Amino acid sequence: MDFELPSEVQSLVKIAREFREERLAPLEEEFLREGNVEWALRPKLQEEARERGLWAIEVPAEHGGMGLGQLAVCAVHEELNRHPMMFEVGGSPEPVLYNASPEQWDPYVRAVIDGERRSAYAFTEPGTGSDLGAVETTAVRDGDDYVINGRKMFIGLAERVEFLILFASTDPSKGSRGVTAFLIESGTPGYNIARLLPTMGDAWVPTELEFDNCRVPATQRLGEEGKAFSLADEQLVHGRLKIASYQLGIAQRCLDDAVAWAKERTTWGEPIGSRQGLSFPLADCAVELDVARLLVYKTAWRADRGEDIRTDAFKSKLYATEMAQRVTDRCLQVFGGRGYLKENAVQSYFRQVRLWRIGHGTAEIHRWMIARDLLGIS
Numbered sequence: 001m002d003f004e005l006p007s008e009v010q011s012l013v014k015i016a017r018e019f020r021e022e023r024l025a026p027l028e029e030e031f032l033r034e035g036n037v038e039w040a041l042r043p044k045l046q047e048e049a050r051e052r053g054l055w056a057i058e059v060p061a062e063h064g065g066m067g068l069g070q071l072a073v074c075a076v077h078e079e080l081n082r083h084p085m086m087f088e089v090g091g092s093p094e095p096v097l098y099n100a101s102p103e104q105w106d107p108y109v110r111a112v113i114d115g116e117r118r119s120a121y122a123f124t125e126p127g128t129g130s131d132l133g134a135v136e137t138t139a140v141r142d143g144d145d146y147v148i149n150g151r152k153m154f155i156g157l158a159e160r161v162e163f164l165i166l167f168a169s170t171d172p173s174k175g176s177r178g179v180t181a182f183l184i185e186s187g188t189p190g191y192n193i194a195r196l197l198p199t200m201g202d203a204w205v206p207t208e209l210e211f212d213n214c215r216v217p218a219t220q221r222l223g224e225e226g227k228a229f230s231l232a233d234e235q236l237v238h239g240r241l242k243i244a245s246y247q248l249g250i251a252q253r254c255l256d257d258a259v260a261w262a263k264e265r266t267t268w269g270e271p272i273g274s275r276q277g278l279s280f281p282l283a284d285c286a287v288e289l290d291v292a293r294l295l296v297y298k299t300a301w302r303a304d305r306g307e308d309i310r311t312d313a314f315k316s317k318l319y320a321t322e323m324a325q326r327v328t329d330r331c332l333q334v335f336g337g338r339g340y341l342k343e344n345a346v347q348s349y350f351r352q353v354r355l356w357r358i359g360h361g362t363a364e365i366h367r368w369m370i371a372r373d374l375l376g377i378s
């Protein structure tokens with residue numbers, strides 16, 4: 001029997017494909033020329049996708065979502081990433097938010113699911129990245145409040161969202177076991193966006209944030225004191241798998257474009273695709289993409305069965321992101337000079353995929369975690 005996605009996932013992928021072809025494809029020229037589309041358009045597009053049934057796909061049904069799980073999330077994101085603007089389905093709270101108290105539920109979880117509010121995720125700091133347990137931002141209890149001081153770096157979308165999920169140390173002597181999560185409303189006094197950080201990825205402009213005696217009520221703490229690290233870790237597992245699924249769509253799109261060009265362009269009277277110098281790298285792309293897809297889908301399927309996918313999520317993101325780097329590079333080469341033009345989607349992907357070997361945990365840290373599991377090192 002052939003490997004097949006469940007029918008409800010296939011239906012969703014079909015909706016995603018139609019949405020991409022009808023609504024995203026016409027924006028591609030502008031996206032490639034300008035490096036982005038107008039920001040206000042993104043929430044509008046998410047609403048349009050919602051009308052077609054693409055909304056809150058990974059949110060459990062009891063919270064009003066589609067509850068379709070990781071396989072659906074991966075398949076839909078693979079499909080959407082065949083467009084270079086990296087469109088995200090709306091209405092899915094960061095999983096860490098499911099630890100909200102009953103009082104926090106409506107303003108922070110329900111509001112995200114309903115599409116009324118959005119969050120940014122603030123863990124990394126100028127001096128703390130791979131070593132997340134070394135968070136230097138502090139949150140000191142003062143009566144009914146916490147007072148927050150420190151800096152965060154590389155925080156995506158902070159200037160565009162309604163609240164921040166902030167990780168700060170409530171007990172520096174305990175390292176990662178002293179890290180606590182907080183919900184910080186944008187505009188809270190003492191919380192400022194210090195600067196924007198333009199990147200080689202065009203659309204991504206993360207921010208550096210500063211907290212200067214920022215006072216928040218203790219009711220804004222998310223979960224228990226010192227427990228944030230384990231909550232965040234769980235979140236990062238599913239985030240890694242989703243990022244791995246982006247690479248499938250990216251690589252498929254680049255390969256499709258490169259194959260079409262290899263058939264069209266002729267030199268010395270023959271299509272360039274007839275030369276093994278070009279066709280063999282394309283064959284390698286096809287093989288590596290298939291391998292990545294099987295790994296990502298198998299891991300997603302296991303996640304939906306409630307199995308522990310921690311190590312397989314590391315493997316999926318590591319392999320898929322490095323695969324996408326190789327595929328975008330080889331495909332760009334197939335286009336010759338045309339591959340270097342802004343109007344070519346492959347160059348945009350080539351630059352964008354570089355992030356994914358760094359963000360959400362670097363390739364080196366992924367290898368370290370996989371090796372630890374392999375060798376039984378705790």
Ligand SMILES: Cc1cc2nc3c(=O)[nH]c(=O)nc-3n(C[C@H](O)[C@H](O)[C@H](O)COP(=O)(O)OP(=O)(O)OC[C@H]3O[C@@H](n4cnc5c(N)ncnc54)[C@H](O)[C@@H]3O)c2cc1C
Pocket residue numbers: 121122123124127128129130131153154155156157199204206355358359360361362363364365368
């Ligand atoms: C565009 C963009 C958006 C981002 N968005 C967010 C966001 O929204 N929220 C957020 O919290 N963070 C975000 N990040 C931060 C991102 O997660 C970090 O950059 C990443 O985790 C790496 O941390 P670092 O930059 O401090 O690198 P470092 O930890 O300084 O690592 C530098 C290099 O050293 C290597 N290295 C470090 N330690 C070891 C070791 N023990 N063994 C082997 N190699 C090692 C790393 O692999 C890397 O190659 C974003 C980053 C970017 C670029």
